[in-house]
Amino acid sequence: xxxxxxxxxxxxxxxxxxxxxxxxxxxxxxxxxxxxxxxxxxxxxxxxxxxxxxxxxxxxxxxxxxxxxxxxxxxxxxxxxxxxxxxxxxxxxxxxxxxxxxxxxxxxxxxxxxxxxxxxxxxxxxxxxxxxxxxxxxxxxxxxxxxxxxxxxxxxxxxxxxxxxxxxxxxxxxxxxxxxxxxxxxxxxxxxxxxxxxxxxxxxxxxxxxxxxxxxxxxxxxxxxxxxxxxxxxx
Amino acid sequence: xxxxxxxxxxxxxxxxxxxxxxxxxxxxxxxxxxxxxxxxxxxxxxxxxxxxxxxxxxxxxxxxxxxxxxxxxxxxxxxxxxxxxxxxxxxxxxxxxxxxxxxxxxxxxxxxxxxxxxxxxxxxxxxxxxxxxxxxxxxxxxxxxxxxxxxxxxxxxxxxxxxxxxxxxxxxxxxxxxxxxxxxxxxxxxxxxxxxxxxxxxxxxxxxxxxxxxxxxxxxxxxxxxxxxxxxxxx
Numbered sequence: 001x002x003x004x005x006x007x008x009x010x011x012x013x014x015x016x017x018x019x020x021x022x023x024x025x026x027x028x029x030x031x032x033x034x035x036x037x038x039x040x041x042x043x044x045x046x047x048x049x050x051x052x053x054x055x056x057x058x059x060x061x062x063x064x065x066x067x068x069x070x071x072x073x074x075x076x077x078x079x080x081x082x083x084x085x086x087x088x089x090x091x092x093x094x095x096x097x098x099x100x101x102x103x104x105x106x107x108x109x110x111x112x113x114x115x116x117x118x119x120x121x122x123x124x125x126x127x128x129x130x131x132x133x134x135x136x137x138x139x140x141x142x143x144x145x146x147x148x149x150x151x152x153x154x155x156x157x158x159x160x161x162x163x164x165x166x167x168x169x170x171x172x173x174x175x176x177x178x179x180x181x182x183x184x185x186x187x188x189x190x191x192x193x194x195x196x197x198x199x200x201x202x203x204x205x206x207x208x209x210x211x212x213x214x215x216x217x218x219x220x221x222x223x224x225x226x227x228x229x230x231x232x233x234x235x
Numbered sequence: 236x237x238x239x240x241x242x243x244x245x246x247x248x249x250x251x252x253x254x255x256x257x258x259x260x261x262x263x264x265x266x267x268x269x270x271x272x273x274x275x276x277x278x279x280x281x282x283x284x285x286x287x288x289x290x291x292x293x294x295x296x297x298x299x300x301x302x303x304x305x306x307x308x309x310x311x312x313x314x315x316x317x318x319x320x321x322x323x324x325x326x327x328x329x330x331x332x333x334x335x336x337x338x339x340x341x342x343x344x345x346x347x348x349x350x351x352x353x354x355x356x357x358x359x360x361x362x363x364x365x366x367x368x369x370x371x372x373x374x375x376x377x378x379x380x381x382x383x384x385x386x387x388x389x390x391x392x393x394x395x396x397x398x399x400x401x402x403x404x405x406x407x408x409x410x411x412x413x414x415x416x417x418x419x420x421x422x423x424x425x426x427x428x429x430x431x432x433x434x435x436x437x438x439x440x441x442x443x444x445x446x447x448x449x450x451x452x453x454x455x456x457x458x459x460x461x462x463x464x465x466x467x468x469x470x
Contacts (some may be wrong), residue, residue: 122388153357163452167443210401217398231298
C-alpha cells in the first residue's frame with residue numbers, strides 16, 4: 001500500500017491504527033484531511049508504529065454537504081492545502097506533489113499556527129453560525145413567529161454553514177478547545193462593546209467599526225478567496 | 236406628484252418633510268423602503284402633514300453593495316415586500332400593486348411584529364457578521380497572522396454581510412435598539428452554553444444542537460428563500 005488518506009471525522013481515526021500498523025510498511029505514506037493538527041500529532045505519537053510515516057495535510061475546501069453523491073472533481077482546484085512540516089522531507093514532498101496534482105496550492109505550517117489560524121477563519125465562524133441559528137430557533141419558539149419565510153435578509157447565509165456535518169464539527173470544536181475558548185472570549189468581548197454602542201447610541205464608535213469591517217471583504221476578493229459578484233452571484 | 240419613495244438611510248428621512256409637506260397633496264402617496272418601522276410611525280406622526288399619506292413598505296432584497304452602478308432589474312422579483320397595515324386601505328392597495336408590478340410578493344404586518352421578526356432574521360445576523368470580522372481583525376493584529384488568505388473555510392461568508400453600507404446599518408441598529416438588545420442577550424446566553432459544551436466536552440448536548448440546526452437550512456430552501464446548490468453554487 002503506497003498511500004492511505006484518513007478522511008473521516010477525526011474521532012474515528014483511533015480505530016484505524018491497529019490495521020495501519022499491521023498492513024503498512026516504511027515505504028507507505030499516511031496522510032489525512034483533519035481540520036485540527038496538535039491533537040493528531042499526539043495521536044500519531046501514541047498510536048502509530050515508529051517505522052511508519054504520517055505527513056499531515058488539511059485541504060481548505062468542502063462545503064455544507066457531505067457524502068459521495070456530492071463528489072466534485074474540482075473540489076481542490078486552486079484551493080489552499082496546508083501541509084504540516086514533517087521531519088521526513090522526502091515523504092512531505094511526495095504528499096505536496098499529490099495535492100498539487102489535484103490542483104491545490106501548498107502552504108507549510110506548524111501544528112500550533114495551523115490550529116490558531118483556523119480557529120478564527122473557520123472554527124469560530126462555524127460555531128457562530130450554529131449559535132445564530134439556535135438563537136433564531138429559540139426566538140421562533142418563544143414568540144411564535146415564522147422567521148424562515150423572511151430569512152433572505154441575512155439569516156439564510158448562516159443556515160448554510162450551520163447545516164454542516166455535526167460529527168465533524170463536534171470533533172473540531174472539542175479538539176481545538178483551547179483556541180476555541182480564546183476566540184469565543186474575544187468575540188464575546190467585542191459583542192458586549194457593540195451592545196453598549198447600540199444601547200447608548202455611540203455614533204462615532206459604531207460607524208468606525210462598521211467602516212473598518214468593509215476592508216476585509218475587499219482583501220478576501222483581491223486574494224481570490226471568494227467570488228466578487230454581489231450576494232455571491234445568487235439570483 | 237403621485238408617488239414618493241423614501242429610499243435613503245433612515246437617518247436622512249427627517250430632512251425631507253418640509254419639502255414633502257409643501258409639495259404633495261392628498262392625492263399623493265409616500266412610501267419608503269426602511270428596515271425598521273416603529274420609529275417611522277413616530278416620525279410620521281411628528282413630521283408629516285395630517286392631509287398626506289405615507290404607506291410603509293420594506294422590500295426584503297438588496298445585497299452588500301449599494302449605489303446606481305449595482306442597479307438590477309430583478310432586484311424585487313419573487314422577493315417578499317412587507318407592507319405595514321394602513322388605515323387608508325385604498326392607498327395601501329395602490330402601494331401593494333406598485334410592488335407587485337415589480338415582481339414582489341406582499342405580506343401585511345404591524346410595525347411591532349415587523350421590527351421583532353427582522354431583528355432576528357436580518358439585523359442580528361448583520362451585527363454578528365460585523366462582530367466576527369472585527370474579532371478576526373483583532374486576532375490578526377494581536378497574533379500577527381495572515382487570516383485573509385485562509386478565509387475560504389467560513390470567514391469569507393461573514394465578510395460579505397459585513398461589507399454592507401455603514402450608515403444604513405448604524406441607523407437600523409439604533410432604531411431597532413430594544414429588539415436588538417433582546418436578540419443580542421439571547422445570542423450571548425446561547426454562546427455561553429456552547430462555550431461550556433466545548434470546555435467540558437459535553438458530547439450529547441452539543442451533538443443535539445448541531446443536528447437541530449440542520450433543519451433550518453432545509454426549511455429555508457424548501458420555502459425558496461435561498462438556492463439549494465452546495466456553497467451557494469460558488470465554483
